[in-house]
Amino acid sequence: MLALDIVLERGARNGGGFRRHVSIRDDARVIALAGRSGAGKTSVLHAIAGLLTPCEGRIEVDGRCLFDSVAGIDVPVHARHVGYMFQDARLFPHLDVRGNLGYGRRGQGAATFGFDDVVALLGIGALLERRTTHLSGGEAQRVALGRALLSQPRILLLDEPLTNLDQARREELIPYLQRVRDETALPIVYVSHSADEVERLTRAVHTLD
Template sequence: MSSVLSISVQKQEGTFTLDAEFEASAGVTGIIGPSGAGKSMLLSTIAGLANPDNGSIRLDRHALFDTAQNINLSPEHRELGMVFQNARLFPHMTVKSNLTFSRRQSRAALSTVEEIVDLLDIGSLLSRRPHHLSGGEKQRVAIGRALLSSPAALLMDEPLASLDLARRREIMPFLERLRHRFDLPILYVSHNLDETLRLADSVIVMDQGDILARGGVEQTLSRIDVQSLVLGGATTNDHPEPVTIVAATIGKRSDDGLFSIETPWGTLTAPNITGRYGDQVRLRIRARDLVLSTTEPTGLSIRNVIAGEVGIMTEAGSAQVDVLVRPSHDSNAQPVWARITKRAATELDLQPGHPIWALLKAVVLTSDIELEALR
């Protein structure tokens, strides 16, 4: 039976105020936000490395911290595992001694050294010292060390942030594996959209110490305000291009090399997809990769068409406009953002409520949509 973390903390530090309240049950809760949003401070308060001014932190019904009841367990009594941005391995111990450092016995062992070593593929490192490990290896050992303390929940504070892209790619499959192996609440702090998209089951968006948004990954991270916060300034002319994030399942591969991909908008097709049949993936679709049509398209080479109606339209600078297309077949299906020129919008006479067809080239799905296997 996995635990539930209930958190309600306030902490003032200078002019910065952290104020967060949420619950996390088994699975990965992605905590995303720009640097300085208070994500790391939040994790420190949960781990007991920093004290909130006010609030309570509970593991199931068991209070780890509660200002009303004057409870403040020290970190070693909280039974929470923590993985830091830098691995923080003990330099004077071998990998093996690092892994077996924890002597926590209050809970049933979560796993065995053998299993963890196998899961993280660190068997060949056991007799080495941290100085002789690469960044990715260090972080894998740190994750193993935290798991071997048999925590009731795992706190991960930007575990990949200090690694380069190649090392992140190296570690990601291990994170996915442990997420499926262990039935734990995992709080995964990151400022990286890709990591969160790939790992999180639900997401909490933080900005300036507050929770700006929370909920399902696709809905929450498709919000424009969330994207401009998380991706802020990454694109030109101060109007970040909206990205639509949608859950999808990889379907069958046809003889001519096309995969069918099941999405809330129906079946899309794409060549050269990395992933296997049945894999749950999240598609990232850039607004500029969509073409809009006011009549149902025929005689086109485009395979992927989403029929819908025009939702809200927001200007993106003087020449462009972002159009939200709401699928018509199901009012609950996720809308998709398209970016077109203002001139095109005028010529098509786009108005909210008008029928519209959004077109997506199958080839674009290979190059410009990032497919990230979740399993």
């Protein structure tokens, strides 16, 4: 189950003068972050992943402290074991699908998610030899999700992964997101502006003001 405890303040020294206090506690394994643009949803994900350093506060995921300004704890990005799926797939154009998936396994220890299992889970076996430029938006996002899983994460962060897809591609991808939710034990934090997506993929919702 997910135990997420975040107190985040982002001050001017982190860029742009943006300042936000976010406090979330939830024992649900899958939660959604909702709210208007600029409310700090992506900043919360970046703080969990270690891509943004809070001015102060504490970040705890599944009983493991990742950041504590008082105790002087700031776990490096590579040691946080976070799988991050962005709005755009961010695949490597010089690699085919197999190469992109394999990149996620570099430098990792024992595998929780095996290559063949992830390929089967996401239905991307027929895509392995394709260049990324020959993928549809939905296919590219499935590959990006596979790469995130193959990084052997302890938590999965999904930052509006359907935003750049048309309705048909969204409907194509949602069942695969549901499979990841239902067939893995990963804690998941899902950011979306879409109430329909949130309802179909999560049960616990936190709205940032």
